[in-house]
Amino acid sequence: MELGLMDKNPTKLEHFDDMWRLESTATLLSHLKGDDGRHVLTLDRTIFYPQGGGQPADTGFVLIHGFDNNKFLVSDVRSKDGIVFHYGFFENLGGEFEPTLEKGKEVSLFVDQPRRKLNSRLHSAGHLLDICLPRIGLGNLEPSKAYHFPDGPWVEYKGTISQNEMQSKQKDLELEANALISMGGKVSVDILPYDEAAKLCGGCLPDYVPKVSL
Numbered sequence: 001m002e003l004g005l006m007d008k009n010p011t012k013l014e015h016f017d018d019m020w021r022l023e024s025t026a027t028l029l030s031h032l033k034g035d036d037g038r039h040v041l042t043l044d045r046t047i048f049y050p051q052g053g054g055q056p057a058d059t060g061f062v063l064i065h066g067f068d069n070n071k072f073l074v075s076d077v078r079s080k081d082g083i084v085f086h087y088g089f090f091e092n093l094g095g096e097f098e099p100t101l102e103k104g105k106e107v108s109l110f111v112d113q114p115r116r117k118l119n120s121r122l123h124s125a126g127h128l129l130d131i132c133l134p135r136i137g138l139g140n141l142e143p144s145k146a147y148h149f150p151d152g153p154w155v156e157y158k159g160t161i162s163q164n165e166m167q168s169k170q171k172d173l174e175l176e177a178n179a180l181i182s183m184g185g186k187v188s189v190d191i192l193p194y195d196e197a198a199k200l201c202g203g204c205l206p207d208y209v210p211k212v213s214l
Contacts, residue, residue: 054146
């Protein structure tokens with residue numbers, strides 16, 4: 001795949017503006033076919049979440065305006081150097097016919113809602129653990145890896161817990177998480193100055209969040 005032929009402008013990530021927006025429009029910037037047979041589209045903007053942060057990519061479809069076989073099934077989404085790549089296949093295309101799409105075509109985007117909701121809930125559950133740990137005396141642990149996939153999500157932390165505390169802390173964590181879930185609350189995404197974020201999080205942020213990062 002000749003990435004050099006693609007537009008170098010970063011893709012606008014619309015889920016930062018509205019995380020629950022699952023339908024949108026965009027402009028096609030490039031269309032190529034990879035060595036594995038999949039087609040790839042790049043757009044000026046997208047509501048599709050590219051795999052990252054431990055969360056799997058969105059799936060769904062893209063409708064190409066002014067193109068007969070216009071339904072592009074999105075099977076994977078990745079980001080590199082600020083550009084989002086939508087991988088997939090055109091529905092109902094048979095034989096050796098290869099569509100050629102021109103830059104500038106308008107497209108409509110549709111994200112698979114059940115998949116996005118499940119992936120978002122699993123990702124939020126990982127952050128719930130981050131909130132719980134300082135509350136049970138484990139604020140020294142730093143999250144290092146996460147896997148928010150439905151087949152077995154987990155979060156890995158750097159640090160140590162004494163062996164004689166392991167069982168009791170596990171129980172404390174379960175009780176604290178259940179208490180916060182029972183309280184309910186709105187899940188949202190915001191980009192804030194450090195002090196403002198700390199105030200919203202009970203007065204402080206975990207030690208692993210540097211003050212210059214927000």
